[in-house]
Every structure is written in structure tokens, then in C-alpha cells.
Amino acid sequence: MWKSVLAALIAAFAFAGHAAADQFPSRPITVIVPFAAGGPSDAMARILGERMKTALGQPLLIENVTGAGGSIGVGRAVHAAADGYTISFGHLGTHVANGAIYKLPYDLVADLEPVVLLPSNPMIIVSNNKVPAKSLQELLAWLKSRPSPANAGTAGAGSGSHIAGLYFENITGIKLQYVPYRGTAPAMNDLVAGQIDLMIDQTSNSINQVRAGTIRAYAITDDKRVDSAPDIPTTDEAGLPGFHMTLWSGLWVPKGTPSEIVAKLNAAAVEALNDPTVKGQFDNLGLQMPPAGQTTPEALGAWQQSEIAKWWPVLKTAHVSVE
Numbered sequence: 636m637w638k639s640v641l642a643a644l645i646a647a648f649a650f651a652g653h654a655a656a657d658q659f660p661s662r663p664i665t666v667i668v669p670f671a672a673g674g675p676s677d678a679m680a681r682i683l684g685e686r687m688k689t690a691l692g693q694p695l696l697i698e699n700v701t702g703a704g705g706s707i708g709v710g711r712a713v714h715a716a717a718d719g720y721t722i723s724f725g726h727l728g729t730h731v732a733n734g735a736i737y738k739l740p741y742d743l744v745a746d747l748e749p750v751v752l753l754p755s756n757p758m759i760i761v762s763n764n765k766v767p768a769k770s771l772q773e774l775l776a777w778l779k780s781r782p783s784p785a786n787a788g789t790a791g792a793g794s795g796s797h798i799a800g801l802y803f804e805n806i807t808g809i810k811l812q813y814v815p816y817r818g819t820a821p822a823m824n825d826l827v828a829g830q831i832d833l834m835i836d837q838t839s840n841s842i843n844q845v846r847a848g849t850i851r852a853y854a855i856t857d858d859k860r861v862d863s864a865p866d867i868p869t870t871d872e873a874g875l876p877g878f879h880m881t882l883w884s885g886l887w888v889p890k891g892t893p894s895e896i897v898a899k900l901n902a903a904a905v906e907a908l909n910d911p912t913v914k915g916q917f918d919n920l921g922l923q924m925p926p927a928g929q930t931t932p933e934a935l936g937a938w939q940q941s942e943i944a945k946w947w948p949v950l951k952t953a954h955v956s957v958e
């Protein structure tokens with residue numbers, strides 16, 4: 636008797652789960668961006684979300700939940716219902732580095748389901764226009780000649796701009812004084828205003844300010860130039876060979892989200908990534924599409940874990956301060 640009741644209950648729950656997945660999405664979806672509006676993460680999420688709406692038939696609402704290098708926003712998503720209506724936008728900093736820098740109240744792998752790997756971009760070394768350097772070599776000399784460390788804007792400990800700064804310090808032996816913001820959009824405002832000296836920023840965030848002449852670019856942290864900004868040299872060309880860093884982004888949902896729903900979100904994101912208008916927008920920002928075959932949920936999961944294996948030992952030995 637009880638076995639048949641239990642079997643009926645299991646079947647009922649399974650049917651309800653499939654029915655929920657079939658009807659998904661039946662209301663707007665929230666995308667939690669863990670940095671301030673107007674920054675590179677926010678910009679990518681909004682461009683992608685606008686196009687995913689077409690495929691999903693429901694709007695994707697961006698919610699900027701900032702603080703602690705993006706770890707607060709990720710935590711909000713981790714603890715949301717596993718129903719597909721809350722998506723975590725993040726990147727190398729929030730979904731890899733923060734696990735080595737903060738005592739997180741969640742596990743970046745065990746508590747999240749990967750959905751899709753998104754575009755990536757190299758970082759770019761930029762300064763305000765008052766800095767008396769016209770090349771990377773002159774910038775390095777200026778930094779070394781200063782009596783105190785230059786101010787470098789970041790999006791908080793563990794952010795991409797912070798990790799890039801740590802890497803820069805390690806390669807050059809030049810100390811920086813980090814100035815944390817809730818994202819690199821507010822940091823950019825202070826850079827343009829001359830309140831901070833420099834940033835090692837996502838190219839997508841700085842490229843339009845460089846084009847407008849409101850800040851100065853020195854190099855791209857890659858071995859090839861950005862097609863849409865061919866006049867900016869690489870670090871290899873500019874005198875800091877091997878200083879390469881690419882910041883990739885991705886989408887995740889809370890662990891336990893039904894696989895049919897993950898598949899629907901993945902399909903909508905891949906359709907958006909293949910949209911010519913979206914590709915043109917990302918290309919203009921210096922963003923590179925994920926490699927073919929790397930846009931499955933499994934591929935993001937494997938990539939995230941390989942990046943954890945690469946970066947955690949480096950960051951843990953660096954004893955990065957989260958103050």
C-alpha cells in the first residue's frame with residue numbers, strides 16, 4: 636500500500652517538475668550583476684539579456700547587487716530559489732578568485748550550476764591624462780620614480796581589475812595603492828576626473844574613454860591587438876612581455892535548478908551570442924566570443940574548475956587582503 640502511495644507521490648513530483656520546466660519562463664527573470672551599473676559586467680549582461688528576451692519570451696531584469704568584490708551579489712543568487720528565475724552573472728574574479736580570497740558562505744562549484752561561458756576580453760593598462768607618461772616604458776619609469784605608490788582603481792578585492800593589479804605588481808615589482816569601488820564604472824569616473832592615477836581594467840570598459848581621449852591607454856594584456864582598437868599596442872610590444880590576462884564571464888544558476896531549465900537558458904544565451912547585432916556590439920567593445928564547442932553548461936563547469944586549479948594556489952600564497 637505505502638509503496639504505491641510513495642510511487643504515486645514521486646510520479647506527481649516528477650510530473651510537476653517537468654510541467655514547471657515546460658512552462659518556463661512564465662514571468663520575468665532576474666540577472667544578478669555583482670558590480671555597479673554602467674560597468675563592463677553590467678554592459679555585457681544588459682546587451683545579452685536584451686537579446687535573450689526574444690528567445691525566452693520574458694524580460695531579463697538586471698539587478699546590481701554590489702560589494703566585497705562581487706561576492707555579495709553571487710551569494711544572493713546562490714541562495715535564490717533553484718527555479719531558473721534568478722541567474723548569477725560573473726567572471727574570473729567572482730566565480731574563481733573570490734573562493735581563494737574570501738571566506739565565502741557558499742561553494743562556487745557545489746552551490747551553482749554552470750549555464751554558459753560568455754565573451755572574454757584582455758585587460759588594458761590606462762591612466763588619467765595628467766600622468767606624465769606617453770608609453771608603457773615611461774609609465775613604468777614614472778611609477779618606479781614615485782615616492783609613494785600610485786592609486787589604482789579596482790572593483791574591490793578579488794575583482795578582475797584587482798587581480799590584474801596584483802599580477803602587474805608581481806611582474807614589475809612596482810607596488811600599487813588600491814582604491815576599491817563598487818565596480819569599474821565608478822572607478823572610471825574618478826580616473827577621468829584625475830582622482831586616481833591608473834587602472835588595469837577590462838578593455839570593454841575603457842575602450843570608449845580611450846577613443847574619446849578622456850584617458851590614456853598604454854597596452855593590452857595580450858599577445859595580439861584588439862581588432863576594434865588596432866592602435867593600442869600589446870604588452871609584448873610595449874615592453875612588458877608575457878603580462879597577459881584575459882577576463883572571461885559566464886552565467887550560473889543555483890544548484891538544483893532543473894536541467895531542462897538550464898538547457899533553455901543556455902539555448903537562449905547561445906542564440907544571443909550568435910546574433911550578428913550582439914556580435915557587433917561585443918566586437919566593438921573588444922570582446923571575443925567563446926570558442927566553438929565551449930558554450931555548453933558542461934564546458935563552463937570544466938573551465939571554471941580548471942581556472943580554480945590555476946588561480947587558487949597563486950592567490951592563496953599571495954595572501955591577498957580583503958580590507
Ligand code: MLT
Binds near residue numbers: 794795
Ligand atoms: C572587475 O574589475 O571585476 C569588473 O570589471 C568590475 C565591473 O564589471 O564593474
